[in-house]
Amino acid sequence: MRRYFGRKLLIYGLTFFVAVTVNWMIPRFMPGDPVASMVARANITQPAAVEAMRRYYSGLFGFDQPLWQQYLNFWAALFRGDFGLSIWLFPHPVSTVIGGAVPYTLALIVPSVLLSWVVGNRLGAYAARRKLLDNTVLPVGYVLTAMPYMWLAVLLAWALGVLAGVFPVAGGYSFSMRPNWSWTFLLDLLHHWTLPFLSLFLVALGGWAIGMRNMIIYELESDYSNYLAALGAPARLIRKYAFRNAVLPQITGLALQLGVLVAGALVTEIVFAYPGLGSLILKAIQNKDFFLLQGAFLFIVIGVLIANFIIDIVYVVVDPRTRAGMAGARA
Amino acid sequence: MSLRVSELKVYYRTLKGEVRALDGLSFGLADGEILGLVGESGCGKSTLGKSLIRLDGRMRHAGGTVVLDGEELPIADDRRMNDYRFHQVSLIPQYAMSALNPTRKIRRMVTELLRSRGVTLDTAELESRMSQVGLPREVLDRYPIELSGGMKQRMVMVVSTLLDPSLLIADEVTSALDVSTQKAVARALLGFRDSGYVKSMIFVTHDLALTHHIADTIMVMYAGRLAEKAPADVIVKAPRHPYTRLLLDSLPEVGVRHTDRRLTGIAGSPPSLLDPPAGCRFRDRCPIAGEECAEDPPVAEVAAGHYVACWKA
């Protein structure tokens, strides 16, 4: 067990290391003088700000220092939680800007991923045993998964937002409001959250339902199911086993899909101008804000790695075979 | 008589038509008898086994009856047949290695299975039967993945016979095992019969030599039909059907174990069961086939308990 998690941690550590290194390299190996072009593009008129920025960036890039020194400095800053200052929202530190966006992204991703997974699995399991349901779940599921995130988002925004006017189509909360802890504001938040959540939820739902349906059918035809049926076990018991065993590959699937889901969430945020990391990344690109971009990417990488690690742990808890394998099979 | 199968016909529905895997099979099995069932791959051995306990979705009961202990088994009625499964008829499947749910500890699986059949687990009895086949009781607290192939096989044997069925079908239980394990499994099956855990047994195998050791009678099947059935010694020493003789000839010396010696030594292959030819189904490969063989040979009792389906037997 220790060795298993040790190995996993090592892999995650390596991934993180590579991600940070690539992140460090991007602005440095871009053609041209990044400092000059950044300051120029920042479109800042106050001379004091321009001077501060130039000094700040030169110091941070540290072009007078050897490369390895720059690299080490980058790591040191990272561990202090220092991602530099945003160019677009100068002089706010990148970490503050990201910190403001992360809650929105998490509030979208976590419920939509978990709920679509749970509901999709249930739906798929029912579909596997009811012909009528199967005939609807399967085609609807295929249409949903085949749909790009952006598409469904635009469709929903148009239908429920513009045509029906039930939900707002942009922003995290109404422009007329200031964030506070009142019920009206929370309701407003929820109102704005619904459409982006729904489009993420629906696209992912189809995939999980189809995957589960196929896995269950496969499990119901497996040898242990046949054996139980031959011994007259009721369908209830057989289906219980099948569901339990079919969920395992779905957990692995969740880990594999995580990157896609996050990417989908970022795109969806942009469609709905939802103030999360996705919109932030778009703004950072538009404003050539390297530091913000770096920070946002690092944050996403860390988030995905952590989520993967959690899934790993869950998998070990629910699949006895991995545990048995780790203990070394006793013959 | 414990089991009486009469004119049993079971077909597989396929896209190309019906595969007549069992095409009018009749035989009997006495209380306490172990019947060895041999024949080439595809002759319908597993189909017979499944027909006696559970038809799968593609199988169709096309005729004939099965009577066990004086009661006709409703083999075509999945729901009614359920009462007989496990209690009266049980099965050690050909796929015993993968028959146990991989994500349940064995004790829990057995408990849940028994409870679903309205029986409470008698742990002492289970453990005593396990020790009879050389399984330590710790096995109950392991996952199937933690057992060797032979252990899984024996575990399935114990589970399948836990309710003391009247008839046990053991389908190729020894095929995937090495020689010494095969012997142990065969001995364990004999022990189960002698302890009264099962009344009678159909022991399906490719391996004539091994069958000879454990079976009282041997039935040779060919292309969905009975070719010959007789006491084990008679089949081995004085076979009357040309197919049985060829089977025996393909073994260098009966009574000696031949690892993985499969019944492959006969030239030609059995006819397609999709649209089997009229007449004796062995005709194409039979060295002594004659005019009369264009017609179906009936099963005749040539001596007491010795049945042969051949015009020239």
Ligand SMILES: Nc1ncnc2c1ncn2[C@@H]1O[C@H](COP(=O)(O)OP(=O)(O)OP(=O)(O)O)[C@@H](O)[C@H]1O
């Ligand atoms: N699910 C199926 N669908 C169609 N045909 C089948 C199916 N299962 C078996 N058959 C056919 O039925 C015939 C008998 O098959 P069966 O499995 O009973 O053979 P067997 O004697 O047990 O062979 P083996 O020794 O290889 O296990 C074969 O011709 C086979 O092709």
Ligand code: SF4
């Ligand atoms: S009936 Fe004819 S063809 Fe068939 S086994 Fe006998 S001799 Fe051969």
Ligand SMILES: [Mg+2]
């Ligand atoms: Mg078979």
